[in-house]
Amino acid sequence: MPFSSAVASCPFKIGHTPLTAYQVRIGNLTHELLVKEERCNEFGSVKDRVAWYILSKTIEKMGPVKSVVDASSGNYGNALACICQRMGIGATIVSSASISAHNAAQIKAAGARLVIAEPKPGETANAARMRLAGEIAAQEGSVFLDQYSNPLNPAAHQNWTAPELFADGPFDAVFMTSSSGGTSRGFADYLKAHPRPTQLCLVEPESSCAFLDAPSGCTDKLKIPAFGSQRRSSFAGMKPDPGMIRMDEATTLAAFTLLHERQLSKVGLSSTGVILGALEWLARQDKPARVACICADGDERYLDEIQSRYIPSVGQEPYESALQRLAPVIDGIKCLGPVNADAKAAAH
Numbered sequence: 001m002p003f004s005s006a007v008a009s010c011p012f013k014i015g016h017t018p019l020t021a022y023q024v025r026i027g028n029l030t031h032e033l034l035v036k037e038e039r040c041n042e043f044g045s046v047k048d049r050v051a052w053y054i055l056s057k058t059i060e061k062m063g064p065v066k067s068v069v070d071a072s073s074g075n076y077g078n079a080l081a082c083i084c085q086r087m088g089i090g091a092t093i094v095s096s097a098s099i100s101a102h103n104a105a106q107i108k109a110a111g112a113r114l115v116i117a118e119p120k121p122g123e124t125a126n127a128a129r130m131r132l133a134g135e136i137a138a139q140e141g142s143v144f145l146d147q148y149s150n151p152l153n154p155a156a157h158q159n160w161t162a163p164e165l166f167a168d169g170p171f172d173a174v175f176m177t178s179s180s181g182g183t184s185r186g187f188a189d190y191l192k193a194h195p196r197p198t199q200l201c202l203v204e205p206e207s208s209c210a211f212l213d214a215p216s217g218c219t220d221k222l223k224i225p226a227f228g229s230q231r232r233s234s235f236a237g238m239k240p241d242p243g244m245i246r247m248d249e250a251t252t253l254a255a256f257t258l259l260h261e262r263q264l265s266k267v268g269l270s271s272t273g274v275i276l277g278a279l280e281w282l283a284r285q286d287k288p289a290r291v292a293c294i295c296a297d298g299d300e301r302y303l304d305e306i307q308s309r310y311i312p313s314v315g316q317e318p319y320e321s322a323l324q325r326l327a328p329v330i331d332g333i334k335c336l337g338p339v340n341a342d343a344k345a346a347a348h
């Protein structure tokens, strides 16, 4: 049988992720917030889709490949390493010192080579890993998949994640983190091709400048992997400009603790920031709204480093005051359970 890159013939359990509904009470209004649970993909994140999409289209075009190399903040590298292991393809993942312990361990456990890129003076972490991945591909003759510039990255979301989400629409707004821009560009392209009154909103910390200039001038280091990016996205330039919501990392960490303590959600850190951005947007509405959040991954990637790494990175005091401030906001959230047919089937 010829190799097929069609998403419907993906041999892994990627896609058809659950959509979990929450009722959100703010003031006198009750809103509906839907969480797209990308953590339920086989290798644990939204990047499973991108890794399969880019790799399968590349194989379809070039024929069988022996080894690939690419840059990643962690989740894509994890997915690519696992997929390559199953397909008997060698993989080199170039990441940064900020990679989570979980993703680093998974990449190695899948038999891939993990290389940490050191930025040169003035170079961002993201640019350093792209540079090194290109250099390794040239030296070793492996295929450079180039997710950060490859149009197949946003195409994975335009042709797969977005239509899957909008099948459960309509939504007044859809929220995601900008990160390196693949998801948001794919959603922007989908909305351009299928116009509807849905606002696209990107949530990211102050020091991120993936699409628009950062208020802080993009100088502070990012504290949460892939929550925003310090390099202008190769996929920037979509029109209309997406809505931009800034969310600080201390508030994000506090919300992560509260959501987990109250067993409301098992999403990861950037995803928690995205939910907070949606709550902030909902608080500005004057009528009930229905919104969706693309939640890139799950809590298992962060729980082991919350105390040792993430809370110290934002400071104990800002974290604790955010806990106090957020507790009543989280009290207004009630989980209603899965809404889409795929999720209901998975629950049985």
Ligand SMILES: Cc1ncc(COP(=O)(O)O)c(C=O)c1O
Pocket (backbone or CB within 6 Å): 045, 046, 047, 073, 074, 075, 076, 177, 178, 179, 180, 181, 182, 183, 184, 225, 226, 227, 268, 270, 271, 296, 297
């Ligand atoms: C934690 C996290 N959030 C969000 C994203 C989405 O990033 P992008 O849209 O650039 O693919 C990623 C991608 O690596 C991620 O790891």
